[in-house]
Structure formats: C-alpha cells, structure tokens
Amino acid sequence: MSLRSNFAPGSTPWAMRRAQWTALGLSDEDMEKPKIAIVNSSSGLASCFSHLDGVVPPLMAAIRAAGGVPFEVRTAAPSDAITSAGRAGQYILPSRDLIANDIEVAVEGALLDGMVCLASCDKTTPGQLMAAGRLDIPTIVVGCGYQPSGVYRGEHVDFEDVFLYAGHVATGAMTVEELAEMASVAVSGPGVCAGMGTANSMHIATEALGMALPGSTPVLANSPRMWADVERAGRRIVELVAEDLRPRQILTEGAFRNAVTAVLAISGSVNCIKHLQAIAVEAGCDVDVLALFEELAPQVPLLTGVKPNGERRIDEFEAAGGAQALLYQLRSLLDLASPTVAGATMGEVLGGAVVADAETIRPVDDPLARHPGITVVRGSLAPEGAVCKRTVADDGVHRFSGPATVYSSREEGLAGIRNGEVSAGDVVVLSGLGLRGSPGMALTSAFVFALDGAGLGDQVVVVTDGQMSGLVNKGLVVAEVSPEGAVGGPIGLVRNGDRITVDVDARTLELEVPEAELARRRAEQPPLSAPRGCGWLSVYARTVSPLARGATLGG
CATH class of the missing domain: 3.50.30.80 (IlvD/EDD C-terminal domain-like)
Known part of the structure; x- marks a missing residue:
C-alpha cells in the first residue's frame, strides 16, 4: 500500500529516519509497514491514568501481529480531580487543546499513518478526537475504562460522593474526619470516575460518533473486556490504514446527530456540548451542536438513570449492554447510514446488538422520563x-x-x-x-x-x-x-x-x-485587555474562540 510514512530511498528524510529507527531495532521490512501512533495520555498524578502504561505493550503486540509498526507518543494528561487545584480550575479546559496540539506535533511531524488513542479522564477523549479530525488519518479511540468503587460504612461510595460531600465540609455539615474516611475508600482502582460524568459520557459519545469500536464503552478498567477491546483496536487500526478510512469520512453531520441523541438519552455531561462542537470544527464539519441539542432535546427521552442522574451504577449500565444497547434502543432516532471505524455502518453494527436488561436501558416507547436531560x-x-x-x-x-x-x-x-x-x-x-x-x-x-x-x-x-x-x-x-x-x-x-x-x-x-x-x-x-506573557493560560486567552466554535483555538 502507499503510505505517507515512506520516503524515497536515498532522500534526506529517508536516511534520517533509517538511522534513528534502526537504532530502535526496526528492520528493513519494518520500514515499509504502516506506522501507527499509540497516543498515551498518561500520568502518575492520578488514578485516572495509572493503568495506561500497562495498556501499551499488549496494544503494541496486537499492532505488530497485524502487520504494523507501533510507536508510543505522549501527551499532557490532565485529571479534573488533580489538575483543577491550580488557578481555580482554569487549566482544565485549555488542557484539551494542549492534548490536540501535542498529538499534532508528534504524529503529523513524523508523518505516521494512523493512531490508536488511549482515552481516559474528561479532556483526553475530546482532545484526541479533535486531533483525529484535524490530522484526518485513520484513528481508533479506545476508552480505557471506569474505576472500581468502594464501600463507606456499609454503603456504596464512589468519587462523585467525595466531590459532593467536600462541599458539605466547607459549611460544617460534615466533618473532615468523615470526609477523609470516605475519600480513602471511594476509589479502589484505576480508571475514570464511576458515574455518568464527562468521561463516561464522552466515551459513549465516541462510540455513537463511530470513532470507537462497537461494544467498547463503557468498560471496567483492567477488565477482560477492556483487554479484548485493546487487542481488537490493535488489529483493526492496521486494516483501517489499508482501507484508508479517515475520521472526516466518519465525523459527518449524521454522526454528530447520533452523538447528541446518545448524550441526551443518558442525561450526559453538559460539557459534551462544547467538546462535540470543538471536534466538529476540527473535522471541518459545518454543524451547530448547540442547535442540535435544542432541536433533539424534545424528541429524545431519557432511557437510563446512572448516578448522579438516577440510582443505577455504571457497571449496571455496562452489564445491560452499554453503548451498543443504548444505540439499539435509539435506532429509530439515529442516522443508521453513518460509517464507523468497524468498517460497517451504524445500522449494520447495531444489527448484532443485545439489550441484556431493558429496565436499565429502556426502549424509546417506555422511557424512564420524557423531559430533556439537558436544556438550552x-x-x-x-x-x-x-x-x-x-x-x-x-x-x-x-x-x-x-x-x-x-x-x-x-x-x-x-x-x-x-x-x-x-x-x-x-x-x-x-x-x-x-x-x-x-x-x-x-x-x-x-x-x-x-x-x-x-x-x-x-x-x-x-x-x-x-x-x-x-x-x-x-x-x-x-x-x-x-x-x-x-x-x-x-x-x-x-x-x-x-x-x-x-x-x-x-x-x-x-x-x-x-x-x-x-x-x-x-x-x-x-475594555478587555489581552493578557501578556508566555504562560499557557495567557496564550489560551489570546487565541480561544467563542463557545459557538467549541472554544477551539485560532479565533
């Protein structure tokens, strides 16, 4: 196949690449294979990412077995739980665009042929999808799972409870000692927050967009299902490069309608609005995501109630069939002709979907509620x-x-x-x-x-x-x-x-x-004065566009 990563023998780029990659152990045969970036938004600062380094070796093995050559590249890895401490949380949203730029520098600079992006905490998924839309090379996003929760004084407890009750301490309604006890048991392993927050909402939205493999979201971190999804992604990305199926062919208006429909049906995070708009802007798709939420909200009923929206847990939603079951229940409201990274249309993919528990993920004609989960x-x-x-x-x-x-x-x-x-x-x-x-x-x-x-x-x-x-x-x-x-x-x-x-x-x-x-x-x-300085927030303030353009950079 014709690959952009291959240069004319004897040329300067060919020689420099050969010198560097031979030192890494690549053979002459490897030099001609599809070069795949493994985008690892990993950090030792938070449990959200603490397992991602362990995901890389089996993913590399799967890519090699499929005939590709993997290269791990790193990006910023912001955790809302940790990175929000500085500047009253001002670094959180701008980190999304930093991730997209990190990916552009590493992957476009090296002219690699495809990407597998390891998605975790809130800003990693949209940042990676923005880069996919911008670079327009074959890409699969792998949602790397939600964290296992714990038990506090005989009751289920997770990170969202800690987040909520910290506000109670501030007013004296809970003691520091009680909060410390709760915090010490709320998170019992790696992965994203175990509720329908931005991370799980965006993982599900990614599958609805067609950019994640069918049946891969949500998933318990480090579970057998997650490892199977990682191996699937490693095999499929090499095929995707051969097929030359690119994000801009997938990220169509129909795909964004499907994602908005899914987010409304789960009463997902309001942050999905600006993230989906940013992805659309980067992918060159002329769609108004806020207007889609306004249009579709009266039509899309609530089909599930995962904490904090209801009493169900995210593991119950996964056991009921996850995103595939949700999309199957929503199929009458979806654009079923939308392509996916699986190489099949959304309608073809959903032909094999199973709803294991129709009480947890309800049908459209028997929903939990009919009011919009998000109102503009x-x-x-x-x-x-x-x-x-x-x-x-x-x-x-x-x-x-x-x-x-x-x-x-x-x-x-x-x-x-x-x-x-x-x-x-x-x-x-x-x-x-x-x-x-x-x-x-x-x-x-x-x-x-x-x-x-x-x-x-x-x-x-x-x-x-x-x-x-x-x-x-x-x-x-x-x-x-x-x-x-x-x-x-x-x-x-x-x-x-x-x-x-x-x-x-x-x-x-x-x-x-x-x-x-x-x-x-x-x-x-x-008058508003433009901030000076070389710091990231100063640069961001001078270049960020309005919410109508997803708060992307470049005005």
Missing part, C-alpha cells in the same frame, strides 16, 4: 445560550425569579456563603469566569456543593459564565452563559438586586433591567 436556555441574559442539567427525577425547581447576588470568583462566592450573604430566594451570579475572563472557564461546582451543604441547594439558583463539573450537579444551575461577561455579555452587567428569571420549561433566562440602564453600565465597563 436563551434570553436577555444569555442571547447566545446557556445550559441546564436535569436528572431523571427532575424534582427540582423549574421556574425561579429573584434578586441577584453577584460574585466575580468561586472563592468570593464561598466566602459569601460562610458570611451569610446568600439567602433563600437569591439568584447567585458568578460572572467573569468564562473562556477569556477566567481565562479557561473556571470550575464552579465547589460553590454549588457548598450551597447544598448549607441547606440552600433547592432554594437558590446559580447563573454563571463558568463551567460545571460533568460529574455531579445539585439544584438549578445555569452554566456557560454566552456571551461571557468579560467580552461584553449581559452577565457582566448584572448588579446586586437586579431581578433575574429563569424558566427551564420555557427555555428562557431573562435579566429584568431596562436596556437604557444596561447601555449605561456597558459604557462604564473598561
């Missing part, structure tokens, strides 16, 4: 949209109107809770936390959990241009308000006492302040 709201406070997450029970507040209490950071808000500044009936506005203002879109979940710990979770609404964790959510939260305050969005003009009304059913978010007053406030706003 718009209005005078969010002209370009904002997002709300809804659980299966959906027993919280749907319409709320109250006076604004405004803070410009998560820390200010936490101090406000401790000082008794936040009262029942308030709409708490956390502004200036968006892509440019933060920069990097700061995490605000700790504030929401502290509200819950203070007994105000269902009595206060939070509105922010920052982001929420995809793992857990409490109360009514309207996040990712766009345009953000730092670039002149109305959320940056809100003052204490202004009345704000949110109506989830009507899909509206309104700031009840006369336009003349808003114009006066806008005129008083200092």
